Amino acid sequence: MSQLVQADTRDAPGMPAAAPRRSWAWLGVLPFFLFALAFLLLPAASIAINSFFDEAGNFTLANIAGLAQPFILNSYISSIRLSFVTALAGGIFGFLVAYAVTIGGLPGFLRAFLLTFSGIASNFAGVPLAFAFISTLGRLGLITVLLRSGLGVDLYRLGFNLYSFWGLTLTYTYFQLPLMILIMAPALDGLKREWREASENLGATNWQYWRYVALPILLPSLLGTTILLFGNAFGAQATAYALTGGQGNLVTILISAQISGDALHNPGLGNALALGMVFVMIVCIGAYTWLQRKTARWLRS
Amino acid sequence: MRKRHFWPWVWVVLGLLYFFVPLIATFDFSLRARKGVLSFDAYANVFDDTFFYQSFTFSLQAALLTIVISALLIVPTVYWVQLRVPRLRPVVEFVTLLPFVVPAVVLVFGLIRTYSSTLLNSRAGGYSLLVASYVVLSFPYMYRAIDTGLRAIDVRTLTEAAQSLGASWATILLRVIFPNVRIALLSGAFLSFAIVMGEYTIASLLAQPAFGPYMNLKASSAVYEPSALAILSFGLTWGTVALIQFLGRGAPGQTQLGGVR
Numbered sequence: 001m002s003q004l005v006q007a008d009t010r011d012a013p014g015m016p017a018a019a020p021r022r023s024w025a026w027l028g029v030l031p032f033f034l035f036a037l038a039f040l041l042l043p044a045a046s047i048a049i050n051s052f053f054d055e056a057g058n059f060t061l062a063n064i065a066g067l068a069q070p071f072i073l074n075s076y077i078s079s080i081r082l083s084f085v086t087a088l089a090g091g092i093f094g095f096l097v098a099y100a101v102t103i104g105g106l107p108g109f110l111r112a113f114l115l116t117f118s119g120i121a122s123n124f125a126g127v128p129l130a131f132a133f134i135s136t137l138g139r140l141g142l143i144t145v146l147l148r149s150g151l152g153v154d155l156y157r158l159g160f161n162l163y164s165f166w167g168l169t170l171t172y173t174y175f176q177l178p179l180m181i182l183i184m185a186p187a188l189d190g191l192k193r194e195w196r197e198a199s200e201n202l203g204a205t206n207w208q209y210w211r212y213v214a215l216p217i218l219l220p221s222l223l224g225t226t227i228l229l230f231g232n233a234f235g236a237q238a239t240a241y242a243l244t245g246g247q248g249n250l251v252t253i254l255i256s257a258q259i260s261g262d263a264l265h266n267p268g269l270g271n272a273l274a275l276g277m278v279f280v281m282i283v284c285i286g287a288y289t290w291l292q293r294k295t296a297r298w299l300r301s
Numbered sequence: 302m303r304k305r306h307f308w309p310w311v312w313v314v315l316g317l318l319y320f321f322v323p324l325i326a327t328f329d330f331s332l333r334a335r336k337g338v339l340s341f342d343a344y345a346n347v348f349d350d351t352f353f354y355q356s357f358t359f360s361l362q363a364a365l366l367t368i369v370i371s372a373l374l375i376v377p378t379v380y381w382v383q384l385r386v387p388r389l390r391p392v393v394e395f396v397t398l399l400p401f402v403v404p405a406v407v408l409v410f411g412l413i414r415t416y417s418s419t420l421l422n423s424r425a426g427g428y429s430l431l432v433a434s435y436v437v438l439s440f441p442y443m444y445r446a447i448d449t450g451l452r453a454i455d456v457r458t459l460t461e462a463a464q465s466l467g468a469s470w471a472t473i474l475l476r477v478i479f480p481n482v483r484i485a486l487l488s489g490a491f492l493s494f495a496i497v498m499g500e501y502t503i504a505s506l507l508a509q510p511a512f513g514p515y516m517n518l519k520a521s522s523a524v525y526e527p528s529a530l531a532i533l534s535f536g537l538t539w540g541t542v543a544l545i546q547f548l549g550r551g552a553p554g555q556t557q558l559g560g561v562r
Contacts, residue, residue, distance in 0.1 A: 028381035029389055032374050036396045036440075039433040043411025044403050050414065097316040104309025114316065120542045121320060123495045124535055126502075127516045131531035132323040135330035142326035174323065177316070235404030238501035242517050252406045252502075259410050259506050271414070274407045281402045 044278070051271040063272035072254070072273065079234055079251040080280075082165065086172040087229035093173070094180025095222060101181075102188040115185060118178030125175040130242035133171045137162045163244050171239060176229045183228070187221045187295065217295070224291030231284035235277070251277055324535065331528035343525035347533070350526075356515035360504075363428075363511065364497040367435040368490040374436070375443045376486065380478050383456050397444035400437055405502045408434055413506070421507075431509045435500070439493035446492070450485025451478075488545045495541040499534050 054060045067073065101111040136143050139156060147153040161167055191214055199209045215222075237252035246253060251273065257263035258270040334342035347353050375397075382390050400408070412430055413421065420426035459481070463473045479486070501513030516534070520527045 025381070025385040026389065028385060029378050029393065032378040032393070033396070035374055035433075035436070036399075039412065039430075040396070040399055040403070040408070040437045040440075043408065043415045044399070046415050047407065047411045093312075093316070093319075096312040100309035100312040100316075104312075105306055106309050106313060110313060114313070116542070116546060117320060119546065120535075120539050123492075123542060124538050126499055127513055127520075128499060128531040128534035131516070131520065131527040132327040132535075135528045135531070136323040136326035140330075142329050143322065174319075177319065181316075231401070235406070237404070237406045238513065242501065242520065245521075252404065255406050255410055256502070256506060259406075259413060267414075270410070274410050277407050278403055281404060285398070285402050 047271050047274045047278070050268065051275045054268055060268070063266075063268040064275075066266070066269045067272055067276055071249075072269075075249050075251045075254045076276065078165070078249050082168055082172065082250065083230045083233035085169050086176050086233045087226050089169065090173050090176025090180050090229050091222070091226035094177045095184050097177070098181045098184035098188055102185050103191065111185075114181065118181040121178040122175055122182060125236070126238035127242040129171060129174060129239050133162060133167070133174070133243070137167065137170065163247075168240060168243060168248070171243060172233050172236065175236075175239075176233060179229060179232060180225055183225045184221070187218060191217065220291040221295035224288045224295070227284050227291070228288045231281050231288070234280060234284070324532075327528045327531050327535075331525055331532050334525040343529040344533075346523070347526050347529050352515055356510055356512045359510055360498050360500075360512035363432055363435060363509075364494045366432050367439055367497050368493055370432065371436045371439040371443045371493060372447075372486055372490065375440070375447050375489075376479060376482060377474055379444065379447050379451050380456060380474065383451055384460060394444070394448075397440040400440055405434075405438065405500075406506070408437065409503045409506045427507050427509060431504060431507050431511070434503050434507075435493070435497050438496060438500075438503075439489070442492040442496075443486075443489040446485045446489030447482055450482040454481050484548055488548050491541045491545045491548075495538050498537060498541075 051063050052059055052061065054062065067076075097114065100106055101114050133141075135141055137155070137160075138144065141162075144155050147155060162171075195213050195217075196209055199213050204212070235252065237250075237256060240248045240250050241253055241256065244253070246257065254263070255270065255273055255277070258273065262270070264270055264273070331343050332339040332341065334340060334346070378393060382393055403411075412434060416426070416430060420430055456478070459477050460473055463477050468477070499513050499516070500511065501517060504511035505514040505517070516527065516530050519530060
């Protein structure tokens with residue numbers, strides 16, 4: 001039967017009529033690849049290539065070396081620090097919530113509700129998210145005002161500032177936490193009842209079950225998802241930009257300043273800056289994919 | 302048994318507090334536009350603003366265009382890969398995952414560098430670049446949704462049946478394949494919609510009058526309206542995700558993971 005598909009190829013997209021032997025089938029995916037080439041691969045490649053050339057078109061490593069300047073290095077460090085802390089906070093907190101609604105023995109409606117809400121919250125980011133946190137913890141925010149008038153605690157006098165590192169951390173966690181819940185819930189569901197029963201039959205305590213059975217199985221997934229969260233925060237721009245008004249010292253904000261007004265006064269350096277981001281993201285996504293595959297082996301069979 | 306449920310309750314309550322306090326605070330703040338009383342004045346002001354409609358319809362149009370182009374690119378490609386060139390599958394999958402590796406701000410940086418002296422010279426060119434980059438952003442979600450959807454049906458048998466009835470490739474795609482993946486297509490489409498509607502980074506750097514930049518601009522000129530806009534955006538996201546989950550009942554492999562920040 002499959003010859004029928006082979007034979008009738010007259011109207012195939014981009015397929016010449018007289019080519020029965022030599023396969024031209026790959027031409028069918030050409031539109032997709034051309035589009036990806038024009039609007040994704042070529043721009044990405046141009047960044048990578050231009051990182052190694054100066055304005056006169058000569059090969060140079062100066063742009064890459066330029067990344068070691070203190071203010072660029074600092075922007076990488078604060079981006080990495082912010083991503084690391086929010087990935088860890090969202091990761092641990094998200095795991096605990098996912099655990100509670102999956103195998104924590106809570107009423108079923110909580111699970112449905114929290115998973116649905118996580119689907120929304122993980123997509124609720126950027127400018128509106130920044131507004132939400134300004135309304136909550138900004139100088140006139142609900143919590144700030146309630147604490148000041150109710151308890152006499154002035155958050156801002158205590159050194160808290162929504163527009164600083166910890167404010168950004170609190171805000172970013174709002175989209176990190178639900179992502180963790182969404183990915184961890186199925187993994188926790190995959191823990192087989194038999195494993196728990198077997199370890200209980202062998203006299204294991206609850207702690208021993210988690211320490212020697214459940215956590216080792218979940219560890220690659222936990223680690224992998226935390227790394228994914230890291231990348232998720234690392235590439236974020238809009239939330240930080242809206243919150244700090246473009247004043248934050250993060251790599252994404254530095255790149256957008258470079259785009260709108262050559263803030264670095266060196267186009268090559270801008271390319272190297274972007275290339276550095278892609279490099280960090282490749283490491284993250286690569287590690288995530290690898291770790292996720294390791295868990296899948298256990299949870300699927 | 303009681304004791305065992307104590308900690309799960311603690312985590313869930315903490316999670317709910319963290320999720321809902323900012324929403325409640327935002328809603329509360331959005332009602333305070335008139336001094337002394339709670340009112341919907343901020344919302345009325347938003348709806349009275351012509352720029353609100355302009356930017357909203359601008360983004361709506363961009364989102365619809367994005368979905369149509371993305372569907373027209375991805376559905377035939379996934380179909381063709383499953384039917385005829387399965388060895389290209391890893392390559393296609395890799396390309397559709399690339400937007401996760403290239404952050405939006407880097408993508409737009411590369412696009413501006415590549416097209417600064419060609420496409421970006423005209424108004425229409427800037428708009429096409431905006432839509433093109435949204436199409437790229439939608440790739441991971443569209444691909445995963447449609448790939449799952451197409452795997453659930455027997456593509457080969459359907460194609461052969463259609464061919465033996467004399468259908469052309471265009472007929473097969475439009476009248477057999479598209480209708481069969483419409484649920485998967487819709488969930489991918491709504492997810493792309495949710496991402497595009499409030500997108501800020503790309504739109505602002507390409508200087509496009511979209512909804513995201515409008516919201517950000519509003520923050521510098523108004524006090525209560527931004528909160529109203531945040532609530533409206535949340536409602537929009539909620540509606541979109543609710544539709545995705547409604548459509549995806551029982552369908553496996555739903556992708557609803559985060560979008561562009």
